[in-house]
Each structure stands twice: as structure tokens, then as C-alpha cells.
Amino acid sequence: MKYRKKKTKYVNYNELPMWIKKVEDKINKMSHGEFCDEMIKFGKEAKKYGGVLNLVFKEV
Helix, strand or coil: CCCCCCCEEEECHHHCCHHHHHHHHHHCCCCHHHHHHHHHHHHHHHHHCCCCCEEEECCC
């Protein structure tokens, strides 16, 4: 049985791709229910763009 390695990519906030910033702008304006639905979409979108499982910010 093969196990996938966990991928953690450290990025600075200024280096984020534009699609993440667009999603973030939408999230800031949402209710809790809408936020949960958007997180599911965000996870699927992240898999399309390189399959990053854990996205961690160095400077928050």
C-alpha cells in the first residue's frame, strides 16, 4: 500500500497566487455556512494547482 507524503509549502503572503487572494476576498464577506462551502471548493481548487495538502504562512 502506498502512502502519500505530506506536502507543506511555506510561502510569504505577498507571493500567493492571485486565485488564492480572490478566494480570500470572498471569504472575508461570507457567513459561516457560506464559509464552510467555500472551504470545500478551495480545497478542490488547491489540489488542481499542484496538490498542496498543507499551506502554511510564515508571516500572518
